[in-house]
Amino acid sequence: MLYLLAVVGVxxxxxxxxxxxxxxxxxxxxxxVFSFFLIAGLAIGTARAFHLNIPxxxxxxxxxxxxxxxxxxxxxxxx
Amino acid sequence: MGREEQITARQFTILVALYTMGDAIxxxxxxxxxxxxxxxxxxxxxxxxxxxxxxxxxxxxxxRYPGLSLLDYMEGILGKFFGKILLSYFVAFCFLDVSIxxxxxxDFMGSQIFPKTPTDVIxxxxxxxxxxxxxxxxxxxxxxxxxxxxxxxVLFLFMIIALSPRIELKNIQPIMAHGLFPVIKAxxxxxxxxxxxxxxxxxxxxxxxxxxATKSFYKxxxxxxxxxxxxxxASVLVLGVDTISRHAFPVYxxxxxxxxxxFVERIEIIFTVLWFTSLFFKSYLFFISTTQGVSKLxxxxxxxxxxxxxxxxxxxxxxxxxxSRASFEEWSTxxxxxxxxxxxxxxxVILLLVDFFRKQWIKMRAK
Numbered sequence: 001m002l003y004l005l006a007v008v009g010v011x012x013x014x015x016x017x018x019x020x021x022x023x024x025x026x027x028x029x030x031x032x033v034f035s036f037f038l039i040a041g042l043a044i045g046t047a048r049a050f051h052l053n054i055p056x057x058x059x060x061x062x063x064x065x066x067x068x069x070x071x072x073x074x075x076x077x078x079x
Numbered sequence: 080m081g082r083e084e085q086i087t088a089r090q091f092t093i094l095v096a097l098y099t100m101g102d103a104i105x106x107x108x109x110x111x112x113x114x115x116x117x118x119x120x121x122x123x124x125x126x127x128x129x130x131x132x133x134x135x136x137x138x139x140x141x142x143r144y145p146g147l148s149l150l151d152y153m154e155g156i157l158g159k160f161f162g163k164i165l166l167s168y169f170v171a172f173c174f175l176d177v178s179i180x181x182x183x184x185x186d187f188m189g190s191q192i193f194p195k196t197p198t199d200v201i202x203x204x205x206x207x208x209x210x211x212x213x214x215x216x217x218x219x220x221x222x223x224x225x226x227x228x229x230x231x232x233v234l235f236l237f238m239i240i241a242l243s244p245r246i247e248l249k250n251i252q253p254i255m256a257h258g259l260f261p262v263i264k265a266x267x268x269x270x271x272x273x274x275x276x277x278x279x280x281x282x283x284x285x286x287x288x289x290x291x292a293t294k295s296f297y298k299x300x301x302x303x304x305x306x307x308x309x310x311x312x313a314s315v316l317v318l319g320v321d322t323i324s325r326h327a328f329p330v331y332x333x334x335x336x337x338x339x340x341x342f343v344e345r346i347e348i349i350f351t352v353l354w355f356t357s358l359f360f361k362s363y364l365f366f367i368s369t370t371q372g373v374s375k376l377x378x379x380x381x382x383x384x385x386x387x388x389x390x391x392x393x394x395x396x397x398x399x400x401x402x403s404r405a406s407f408e409e410w411s412t413x414x415x416x417x418x419x420x421x422x423x424x425x426x427x428v429i430l431l432l433v434d435f436f437r438k439q440w441i442k443m444r445a446k
Contacts, residue, residue: 003199007395010203014387022384030379037388044395054399057175062414069417076264 007045011038086285090221092295092302093228095279098364099130099303100357102183103272105350107307108314108329110412115265116320117251120312122262126269127304133273133423134300138293140427141280143434145289149280150375156434163376165426169277170372172422173365174393176275180362181206181397184355186407191331192351202394205359210390212363213370214383217285220363227356234349239309241337242317250319269307271416274423278368327404330354366390 015038022031047054062069086094111119144152153169154162184205185198193201212220255262279296286292314323314333323329334347367382370389374382401407 006199010391014391018384018387027380027384029377030381030384033373033377033379033385034388037385037392041388041391041395044392044399048395048399056399056402057396058400058410058414061175061418062410065414065417065421068420069414072417072420076267 001049004046004049007042007049011042011045014038084217084285085287086217086221086282088286088288088291088295090225091282091286091292092299093224094221094282094360094364095296095299096302096306097224097228097231097357097360098276098279099273099300100306100353101272101361102180102354102358103269103307104310104357105183105187105328105330105354106411107269107272108311108333109323109326110268111265111311112315112320112323113265113412114261116257116261117253117315118255118262119265119315119320120251120308121255122265123269123308123311125263125266127301127308129266129270130273130276130300130304131297133270133276134296136424136427136431137276137280137283138296140431141283141296142289142293143431144284146284148282148284148371149277150371153430154375156430156437165429166372166376169422169426170369170376172275173278173368173372174389175396176365177209177362177369177393178397178400180358180365181393182400182407184358185397186401186404187328187331187351187354190404191328192348199394199398202397205362206390206394209359209362209366210386212359213367213386216383217282217367220360224360231353231356235306235309235353238334238337238349239313241339241343242313242333245336246313246316247319248316250316267416268412271419274416274419275365277423277426278364281368281371282364366393 018034019031022034044054107123108119111122115122141149144155147155150166150169153165156162157165181202185202188201189196189198212223283292283296286295310330314329317336318329318333322332326332330350331347334350335345337346338344366386366389370382370386373379373385373389379385401410
């Protein structure tokens with residue numbers, strides 16, 4: 001619960017720091033990217049607070065790089 | 080925005096040196112000895128030669144478009160569609176890289192220095208400084224690096240000199256007992272660490288003269304390389320292979336060995352200062368690569384305003400990447416090299432080849 005509060009608190013602080021500038025300058029595109037990352041952060045933070053299973057990006061990366069890894073292993077032998 | 084941002088060649092040298100030290104300074108001795116055993120110092124010398132070849136490749140690419148950053152000519156060379164694809168890959172890699180660096184901070188601080196502080200808080204504080212640096216712009220950050228660097232060099236030399244009475248030459252004997260191959264195999268580690276240096280091409284054009292920038296690229300790599308050779312040689316000479324392989328952070332253990340007249344003791348925290356500074360500048364480099372890449376990708380006017388939410392996501396991702404210490408060891412020793420090769424060698428080679436053939440084609444058409 002404390003974790004969730006911290007995540008929400010941090011995002012509120014981020015909004016308070018930057019959103020007034022965004023609105024004042026009418027940077028709507030920047031606003032879109034800004035909200036995308038903020039919502040992504042909130043989602044990941046909430047999932048972590050409730051101990052949900054978050055897919056690990058590294059597993060995906062390892063799967064993609066398998067051919068190169070095999071090539072490296074061919075030259076150096078498996079580590 | 081007023082006048083254009085620029086940095087001096089000297090500041091670029093320092094940044095490259097700090098980048099080369101980066102996180103390598105803490106993890107490298109432990110990874111060198113996995114294959115090379117007591118010959119880790121020879122492996123470190125070999126790896127310097129390897130990273131100089133990467134620098135050669137990057138400076139050739141950087142000098143072809145003086146005054147333009149990597150992100151600018153990526154689309155220029157490959158065209159809009161393929162340029163955007165490569166840019167997305169670049170951004171994703173840099174994003175993940177900052178998360179990994181953050182995780183390393185949390186791993187070290189959480190296990191060695193602040194065991195009872197929640198790691199998220201440590202990461203949040205570290206990241207807020209990186210965001211601050213990114214928002215103040217390259218000039219302020221590089222002036223800071225210029226201010227910090229003399230301290231780092233002095234502290235480092237002090238550590239090496241203070242360690243010298245504890246050197247035992249029998250720790251590196253026998254030399255090359257298993258032949259040359261394990262040594263060359265071990266030298267791939269620093270090569271892997273250095274492969275993400277493509278991101279340095281973002282700051283490369285901020286130095287006004289391309290030739291001076293090239294020179295300082297080499298100089299910075301040499302300084303960082305010498306520091307890495309010294310630290311890996313010192314850890315093998317002082318600790319020995321067995322002790323290094325038993326510790327998660329051999330360089331930190333090395334610091335604990337310093338004792339001057341039984342009076343100056345436990346000054347290993349100096350190594351933390353060194354490592355933190357170099358890691359900060361490395362994270363800064365990849366962080367601005369990410370924000371500039373994102374703003375290029377979506378055609379934004381200002382890349383500093385989106386820094387905070389991106390940093391927020393990075394901190395959270397950094398906490399879920401590695402569920403355990405063992406998975407991090409596996410990642411950095413087995414998977415990292417294959418993750419970095421397409422980024423560090425693939426991007427510059429593709430850009431150079433396409434650029435070369437395009438220019439040939441234009442020449443043919445002109446005839």
